[in-house]
Amino acid sequence: MGDDTQAAQGRPAAMAGGRQADLQHFFAPRSVALIGATDDRSRFAGKVLMRLRNFGYAGTVYPVNPRFPEVGGLRCYADVGDLPEAPDHVGIVVPTPQVLPILEACAARGARFATVYSGGFAETGTAEGRALQAQVTALARRTGMRVMGPNCNGMVNFVDGFTMTTSATVAVRRPPGNVAVVAQSGGAGQVNVMWRAQEAGIGISYEVSCGNSADLNILDFIAFMVADAATDVVMVLAEHIPDGPRLLEVARMAAARAKPIVMVKLGRTAAGSHAAASHTGAMAGADDICDAALRQCGIIRVDDCNELYETAMLLRTRRLPRGRRAAATTISGGNGVLLVDLGASVGIEFPSYTAQTEAALAAMLPKHATTANPTDVTNAALGQPGLFHRCISAIAADDNVDVMVPIFTLASAGDIRQAVQAAQETDKPVALLWTGGCNDDPALTPSALAAEGVAVYRNTLACMKAVRASMDYAAFLRTAAVDAPTSRPADVDAPAAARLLDGVAGAMTERASKAVLAAYGLPVTVERLARDADEAVVAALAIGAAVAMKVESADIPHKTEADAIRLAVTGEAAVREAFDGIVACARRYRPEARIDGVLVQEMAGVGLEMMLGIVDDPVFGPVVVAGLGGIHVEVLDDVAFRVAPVSAREADDMLRSLRGWRLLQGVRGAAPRDIEAMRDAIVRLSWLAFDQRRGIAELDINPLVLFERGAGAKVVDALIVKKEGHGNAGTRH
């Protein structure tokens, strides 16, 4: 039941292996030691110490280096064991072979956190490097001292004023803000994300470049920042996801606090090579799955580093749009057209205003102005006292409008300040699109305005993408709030499925695979094994309609080749004749075959062919895949993924995301399909995937035939491949 409760919240606790670390004293240590400290600022440790001291750190600093009696005017200790107190955080810059002994000494001295800058570990790609890194991991687990790195470039805390890094990005201690940065990379995380965000006027709370992640990884840091009061948005540059289920767990925490996570996840293109493969295992390009998993848990994925802070620019205001409707004011008609065109291309609506708003605008605007949306106030509005303020306020107050976008090109400080005032007075999100500069005040720049907390954009598409991300995030939170918890359908017989899977190895037969599906309530074709013609007649009568008949023999996998299949058999005489014919054909085809009998199977009928499957993703675990069958899956790669288990709503999202969705709705006069049955099949399969994840390597249903609305669905063919070396199905009931 404990497991069920976890699963009811969506994810399996057992797979989320990380310990929740309290990183308070990692980021804000009361005392810090730097092993390898030196006054030589051309050396790594010398740079770190210089940055640390320039940053105005208020705690105690202990340089450690046997070669110097004093470093930077501070007493230098020969050994960490000599320190007068246990340091909260130790920075380690020593040759690779000394790292482990030093870590042991730090742990022995009671250090709570260590950051290892030194390289020479897993990043070398050598077995030796990997083994060394595994020892770091083991040491952290054994001693309880948490370790960042090795091969990393440290961290920055703008809130409390602490940093240990070489990066020149912290040469100046900028004012803190409510956006955090988590990266594995040093240069990209510190420069492309943090420094650039700061240059754009966005204040940063914390930054980490956590490197090889032998112990602490990006998820530990994201979790800390999500829980941290100073942080409202987390920007992540991830080269890999260390633990899929834990990421989903952290994302759930973030959603509960309405703190968006924006992520660049590298590895988009590795998936490309798998895209065309026709079976679900190979189609499951890891990036497709990652993309689906991130969407599923509300993480906003973007492509490049600048999009991280462009997206955070609006989200950090903590105002979320109620819907997808935007409005704009502009002094440049062309910019209005551009905004609507690019906005619509990313799914943003530009509604009409209420008659009341239109009338208010008509009363206040110049003669040639447009009172429609976007509102072209024309050049004549420039410099008119209070006009921008009144106009933007009137539009922002309109019930049809969810997001307000005042557009400026070159403008005076007075006009821009009016827009800022209007933005501060409304409770709706406002994205200021300012493509030019300020005419009369060189100090009033977009980044200066952003530093005041305004969401300022330079480019139209970037603005519209950020607005769209904000709309999507708000919709995600609304859905998450009202979504029924994912729960296992009551009629699932998990123990029966586990028994059926138990002890079987490799690929299972269609009949055995379908039996497992049936235990989870998936609608499989009715079928009976008949050992003689009499039994076949009884079976056919029980099925009560035309039947398909196939030889049942482990020795005859290719039944068609053996001419050992008969379709649409009706009536006692025909069933008897088919039975005899099939057995005769099978004997002729392979005289030594062990024939168990003939499978008498319900005919599935005609419908839309779908495919459904389970993929065992190395990062996210059991994943459900759904799509249309035939060329859709084979050629067009038109499939959707979700981490199991999934809710009915998520199943619905999967289907709607397919290019072929309209085929389910009914197209060109064809009747709509039984979408409810398809959703149900996905949910059931997802629970099978989740419950039996230790046993199932791969599962393919192709086709599942989907009938007209109300007529259900039928699994016509299915194949389960067991995990290697798996004896127990893994259900814990």
Add this chain to the structure above:
Amino acid sequence: MGDDTQAAQGRPAAMAGGRQADLQHFFAPRSVALIGATDDRSRFAGKVLMRLRNFGYAGTVYPVNPRFPEVGGLRCYADVGDLPEAPDHVGIVVPTPQVLPILEACAARGARFATVYSGGFAETGTAEGRALQAQVTALARRTGMRVMGPNCNGMVNFVDGFTMTTSATVAVRRPPGNVAVVAQSGGAGQVNVMWRAQEAGIGISYEVSCGNSADLNILDFIAFMVADAATDVVMVLAEHIPDGPRLLEVARMAAARAKPIVMVKLGRTAAGSHAAASHTGAMAGADDICDAALRQCGIIRVDDCNELYETAMLLRTRRLPRGRRAAATTISGGNGVLLVDLGASVGIEFPSYTAQTEAALAAMLPKHATTANPTDVTNAALGQPGLFHRCISAIAADDNVDVMVPIFTLASAGDIRQAVQAAQETDKPVALLWTGGCNDDPALTPSALAAEGVAVYRNTLACMKAVRASMDYAAFLRTAAVDAPTSRPADVDAPAAARLLDGVAGAMTERASKAVLAAYGLPVTVERLARDADEAVVAALAIGAAVAMKVESADIPHKTEADAIRLAVTGEAAVREAFDGIVACARRYRPEARIDGVLVQEMAGVGLEMMLGIVDDPVFGPVVVAGLGGIHVEVLDDVAFRVAPVSAREADDMLRSLRGWRLLQGVRGAAPRDIEAMRDAIVRLSWLAFDQRRGIAELDINPLVLFERGAGAKVVDALIVKKEGHGNAGTRH
């Protein structure tokens, strides 16, 4: 033949209606008059005059305004007729009703060019405004005086030093460069494109914001800039394309000079609403066609204004890559991963270096550096004398490398200068990706470097997109250089097709439509009309295989409903029986029907169903559309467009651009289709579309059945809809 020669170059001369204007004295007038001139700088004309004079214009300025004896210290004329000479260029800022009389007076005084800033014309959306604008057009045509505007914000010439605009973007006369800007919009063209490009360090030659385009339009200006020696790249922000065929002609001129045109074309989203429609006419969402036409003629389309100058940043160096292979150096491993991931996502390859290059790099780089591509020189390389220069030069010299991308985050001026030197020494394109700032020289900024002519990028994806655009453009020029000229297949019987189309109105029958297709050599099903059973037998014998038989009656359009179709009829007896049965069924179904006989038709056989069609686009004229049939066209909108006529290579490009392309190549053991036959059908149909463009409103072939390689194709069903009011088919032979 004259028409054929034009067409052999790809486009019909008759449809390119624009006069080629020599705009030399528009941009660099020896004398200029400003009607409505005033010293009041809060007024439009006052601003224009201030900008003009501040810009350092060296020619003669004639203020014209009956209200002042002197403006800006210059003699002011009461009337343009009073001027001592005919001005090259007149700027007009007067109330709307005065515009036409003033234009008449200007033309009478011999002015060569006029720019009308005043609004109140077609942009009002009123019939009155449109009529007024039509009068401006007529005046320009009649007098030969070329007019820009109305409702525009003028132009800038940074090369010769002349401007007439209110825009504060020309408050400072920046140094000229080799990139031009053409826009309809004032604010967006002048600020989002021109000013921002200049801020990024890109020099501009000319800018126009041409407004309503009553006479001169964006194509006139693009043509001027393409021909102009000072301009190498043209950036265009187009709200609409005034004349599709002329755009293609201008693009051909640009390609001949290897001068790329980069374009934002608004109106992407209007197409969305048409996307799902199932017949070619409606599917021909104008934006899809525009997109295809731009690609067809080598115009680089981008989404937003910043992408215009980001793309031009590299193209303006006039170095084009020989292939799609890029290499990078980086001091930040994360940035190397990011570059490869985003580069690969836009189709850029990162090849291995030659063994020679690898050895050279190994000899020069620090111990922990990567000699592979991307080359991580590590932090240890920073500040090493000459190292970046040697390393980048060695890689740029590698035969496997087409484009070089040195990446910097925060770096010293010395290191960056080394990369710049290496970029200057190689003849390959170099895109410097510089995500941070300069450590030791605040004056060395990305835009300062760009102002020196270096292609500098701040963001990885933008850099990779620009590199990709450069690769695409180079490939386009290579293809255009070797491409066989589009020519009408020799066996086309255009006069026969014209006769068949002549005098028919509305929708044509399948049989009549197929006859037109047959005249262009498209492979239609063989069919004969049999008036009695004997003729049917003869027809069936002539066809020589199983036949399809259908009643031929204008009164029975729904033959299936009448049960008046027989398929796969074989042998004399069966043909006779089918004939009698069809006639009997038809009589029973509609006793009063006039029955011409029975159509005896070849059975098409089984193959891949394709669709082909002609759309009459209001901008680009006759356009060919091709795609896979069935759900591909109906649900997935998987179609490709090209402006007719098209070459075999273009036809091949169309097919390769389909998502379903793999179905033509043969998938899952299916034999490859006869792609050659499909290409041939597209080319023939494109000539039909082009030759008969005055008569054909719409043409649908669905399906065309495509057989296995070598077995050809067959048009199974076809429908031509004639243009309304068209009597003559329009072929000029």
